[in-house]
Amino acid sequence: MTDIGKTIIYYYSSTGNSLYVARFLQERLPDVELRSIPEELNNGRFEVKADKVGFVFPMHYLSLPLQVEEFLEKVSFKESPYLFAIATCGVPYWGRPFLDMNAFLSKKRRQLHGAWFLRLVSNYLPYRDTAAQWRISIRAWFAERKLKGIAKAIAQNDHHDTWQVLRDMCRRYHEEWRGRQKTIDENFSCDTEKCNSCGMCQRICPKGNIVRSDGHPVWQHNCVECLGCLHICPVEAIDYGGVTKGRRRYRHKDILPKELLHDFRG
Numbered sequence: 001m002t003d004i005g006k007t008i009i010y011y012y013s014s015t016g017n018s019l020y021v022a023r024f025l026q027e028r029l030p031d032v033e034l035r036s037i038p039e040e041l042n043n044g045r046f047e048v049k050a051d052k053v054g055f056v057f058p059m060h061y062l063s064l065p066l067q068v069e070e071f072l073e074k075v076s077f078k079e080s081p082y083l084f085a086i087a088t089c090g091v092p093y094w095g096r097p098f099l100d101m102n103a104f105l106s107k108k109r110r111q112l113h114g115a116w117f118l119r120l121v122s123n124y125l126p127y128r129d130t131a132a133q134w135r136i137s138i139r140a141w142f143a144e145r146k147l148k149g150i151a152k153a154i155a156q157n158d159h160h161d162t163w164q165v166l167r168d169m170c171r172r173y174h175e176e177w178r179g180r181q182k183t184i185d186e187n188f189s190c191d192t193e194k195c196n197s198c199g200m201c202q203r204i205c206p207k208g209n210i211v212r213s214d215g216h217p218v219w220q221h222n223c224v225e226c227l228g229c230l231h232i233c234p235v236e237a238i239d240y241g242g243v244t245k246g247r248r249r250y251r252h253k254d255i256l257p258k259e260l261l262h263d264f265r266g
């Protein structure tokens with residue numbers, strides 16, 4: 001027996017876009033429980049039993065965040081729920097998150113019923129500065145309009161597929177990124193003059209990849225490049241590759257810093 005009418009939404013979020021989406025759905029659908037993917041990985045809780053199961057996450061390098069992949073490998077479904085996924089992103093359709101997700105799910109003889117991109121704001125600061133406020137507001141307006149439709153579709157168990165273009169190129173790009181995982185955090189540095197030792201960078205890290213020495217962060221070469229540490233630092237003491245100084249840090253306006261922290265390590 002499933003829990004009748006129950007929806008479980010697994011989310012992954014470092015600057016709040018995906019948490020905002022998960023919350024939006026929680027407010028509009030009956031009996032929704034939100035579960036943080038890093039916390040489920042940390043607690044070793046992988047069994048799920050519900051009528052509907054959703055996954056909300058950012059697009060990372062044209063596909064899934066590495067910890068979402070890890071979770072999908074481990075999750076097991078007690079029943080056959082309606083499955084949906086929403087990838088929040090800066091630029092939709094360039095990517096293959098749902099194809100890759102279905103590859104994980106097919107090992108469990110499951111497939112997505114509903115899949116949507118939702119364009120919000122890119123938090124990939126090493127590439128370019130955060131969008132201007134007017135652009136963020138326009139994107140938020142369109143996103144909310146689309147989300148209302150998505151909520152309705154999920155409520156009705158609708159099927160929904162979506163475009164995913166240049167699939168081979170996207171696969172190569174994502175694989176190449178995965179290959180760099182052990183060296184990604186060599187790009188980070190901390191300005192110890194600015195750092196006030198608040199510990200937020202350590203607490204947001206979903207991999208427990210930051211320890212602190214004399215109060216300042218030291219990266220441990222096990223980074224998934226979520227960029228949570230870069231964006232959350234209240235004094236902008238963290239830089240990535242010498243290119244993020246002066247660029248605007250980002251957090252979704254409806255999400256508080258404390259809602260993005262994990263306290264399971266360190």
Ligand SMILES: Cc1cc2nc3c(=O)[nH]c(=O)nc-3n(C[C@H](O)[C@H](O)[C@H](O)COP(=O)(O)O)c2cc1C
Binds near residue numbers: 014015090
């Ligand atoms: C490592 C990394 C890679 C990213 N790659 C893409 C991408 O390929 N396409 C895209 O549209 N956005 C990309 N983004 C932007 C995020 O997907 C987008 O800002 C997302 O909404 C952030 O969600 P969050 O606030 O819940 O973490 C990337 C962000 C990061 C940190």
Ligand code: SF4
Binds near residue numbers: 204209
């Ligand atoms: S070190 Fe920073 S970018 Fe890397 S996983 Fe931790 S919070 Fe994310």
Ligand code: SF4
Binds near residue numbers: 197198216232
């Ligand atoms: S979040 Fe910033 S100020 Fe706080 S400990 Fe980390 S680097 Fe220092």
